[in-house]
Amino acid sequence: MTNLSKRDFLKASGAATAASLAGCLGGDDDQLTFWWIEGESEQFADLNQWLEESVEEETDRNLELTGYAYSDLRQNVLTGGRQGTPDVIEGVIEHPGDYVAAELLEPLTDHTDEVPHFDGFLDSALDAFRFQDELWALPYTGNGRALIYNQEVLGEYGYEEGPPEDIDEFMELAGTINADYDDMNGFHLTTERGEVRVTQEFASHVYQHTDGPLYEWDGSEWELQADADMFEAVLDDIYYRMFHGDQPTVDMDYRGSGWETNDVGYTEEEHAMIHCGPWIDGFRDTDQQEEVLDEKTAVSLLPKHDGTSDATYMEVKPLMINAHSDSIDDGLVVASLFSSPESLELMAEADPGAVATPVHEDVESTLEDEEWMAFNDAFENGVAPAPVAWGRIRDPIYDAIEEVIYEDQSPGDAAQELETALIEEDVTLDPEAE
Amino acid sequence: MERLSKYRREFTSLSTETWLGWGLLLPAALLMFVVIFYPILDGIVMSFQERSFLRPDIRTFTGLGNYTALVRDSVFWTALWNSAVLTGVSVALQFLLGLGLALLLKQKVPGISIFRSITMISWVLPVIVIVIIFNWLVQPGYGFVNLILDRFGLPTNYWFSSTTWAMPLIILMHVWKNAPFFAIALFASMQSIPDELYEAAEMDGASAVQQFRYITLPNISYVAMIMIVLHVLYTFNNFDFVWLSTGGGPLRTTEVLPTLVYREAFQQYALGYAASIGVVMLVIMMAFTVIYVKLEDFD
Helix, strand or coil: CCCCCCCHHHHHHHHHHHHHHHHHCCCCCCCEECCCCCCCCCCCHHHHHHHHHHHHHHCEEEEECCCCCHHHHHHHHHHHHHHHHCCEEEEECCCHHHHHHHHHCCHHHHHHHHCCCCHHHHHHHHHEEEEEECCCEEEEEEEEEEEEEEHHHHHHHCCCCCCCCCCHHHHHHHHHHHHHCCCCEEEEECCCCCCHCCCCCHHHHHHHHHCCCCCECCCCEEEEECCCHHHHHHHHHHHHHHCCCCCCCCCCHHHHHHHHHHHHHHCCEEEEEEEECCHHHCCCCCCCHHHHHHHHHEEECECCCCCCCCCCEEEEEEEEEECCCHHHHHHHHHHHHHCCCHHHHHHHHHHHHHHHCCCECCCCCCCCCCCCCCHHHHHHHHEEECCHHHHHHHHHHHHHHHHHHHCCCCCHHHHHHHHHHHCCCCCCCCCCCC | HHHHHHHHHHHHHHHHHHHHHHHHHHHHHHHHHHHHHHHHHHHHCCCCCCCCCCCCCCCCCCCCCCHHHHCCCCHEEEEHHHHHHHHHHHHHHHHHHHHHHHHHCCCCCCCCHHHHHCCCCHCCHHHHHHHHHHHHHHCCCHHHHHHHHCCCCCCCCCHHHHCCCHHHHHHHHHHHHHHHHHHHHHHHHHHHHCHHHHHHHHHHCHHHHHEEEEHHHHHHHHHHHHHHHHHHHHHCCCCCCHHHHHHCCCCCCCHHHHHHHHHHHHHCCCCHHHHHHHHHHHHHHHHHHHHHHHHHHHH
């Protein structure tokens, strides 16, 4: 066997470095890049393969799919997107605003004729991406946040038709369940600092009071639509009562827990009721989870205060085109193919929850169980978040929720502080604005 | 005249050698400037500007505005205090535990080589894996720690969400990861102490404690100090343990300077303000770096 000399090693290292640099700097004209969260997922292998083949057929270019966690994806797009990579970007509903502010997105308003199935998109889903007089993304999946509950448990308390609509009665029921069961909480919400679900669940209840988004553009600036009274109603009647009411709905251990505890916990019968979206249907690792989801679970709209609306948090996933891409047209082909009914059918096969409430008229809902149909109503009542700087809004919301659940402040004081903070925060995404 | 000419020749030669030296140094110096000094300088300049992460090309000079805001920001002081506590306590514990482990590893007993290898496992684990393990252990309902506590009738909790226990738990993760590295470094240092010293001490009737106090400790002090300073730098700058486990909560009890910088830069988009926090960290860390360099020069 030949010994590897230092000289050989240096030569090999030099060649490898040169090749790497060539790969980084040279680029590949035949390649399109698409970043989406499931880019390298085995679960979506069929869909990804179909997409790669279809793109190659229509553009004569290879498609490179890369998967990122959303926080990394957003950061990488914001820091490196100007170099033209990726050509097509998938994300969450709060991302397009950031990218538009960074001048990274190609407006799609004048390109809609190039999307063959464009007329079939639901207006509400498209509206989530219309701002500054332009359409900035194509939707491909969406849902409205609803209440998931264990029918069997609620039936024991005489609520066979679903939980009470009134929030007061609802929290009383949840408290009673919690007190009666040693190993099951009545009603659980996520409260972990930094967890995106926390702000979405909080916003769902605030939207019921505002019957629309938290901020609206008044022609010159973003104006807060909620006030301290609304915040207090939500913080007091839900968050405070959840841990510190006369009958708490959940054990104190659960303060500050995240989505895993919430979603997985529900399917393992740790909670009788939670906030969730259709993806809950995907948590089927054990027989117990299958049984809970198939035989015991039903869905209803979220409970609310008297005189408020059924509004809830709407989540729509966008497909965006990088304005710095070397071929906007080819990027549009990718986005068009990925949001097409054919693609969504393949997506439904891999994850039925993703197409439970389709954003396109030509796609059939994967919902079959009558007990789950309330997801359709939740999607119709859904409110898309305003395209503002959500990072600046989230911190004061986490502060308010933590102060209430740790009894650091009364719900009234926390609500007052939250209102002041949200009015004072500069939520505009335009760095050149005043 | 001839003498002058000799000096000229020497001077010319020296000057040529010097220029050659400078010439050889130049590429490395340029590389260092581009890779190290330029980003630092830009960061310092940025701390005097208002800049958004979304459009970093737009800069507005604000003088000491960011620093004034920093002094008035209670979250900054909380993060500074938490960073100091996290660094001080975890490095102290790492050293003490590492020293204990090193003494254990030094024992000549059967199977010690396997034990040495096992000791290093927690050091080679990636931070994210450690956080997942700990997070799983303390989950409410089904976490192993809570199940055990529940079995003995003791109070359970989601310990990462406890204002009392979140920081100790983060410190514990740091110690769990880094104590083995302290142990190996100190053990290696102990191996270099000549056996004759211990034999002589034993003949003089020195007890084990006296041998440790007067032979082992002085001989490992140099390595120990280097390790402590390095880990102070690492822990003070560490971001991932805190961010992945608590995100700085609950109620900011685990907010540290690196998480605050990240939050300000990438979530609030306030690059200038984040840079000013970074500069404060730089100044504090420079003090430790000076100590480190002095120690390295110590003969």
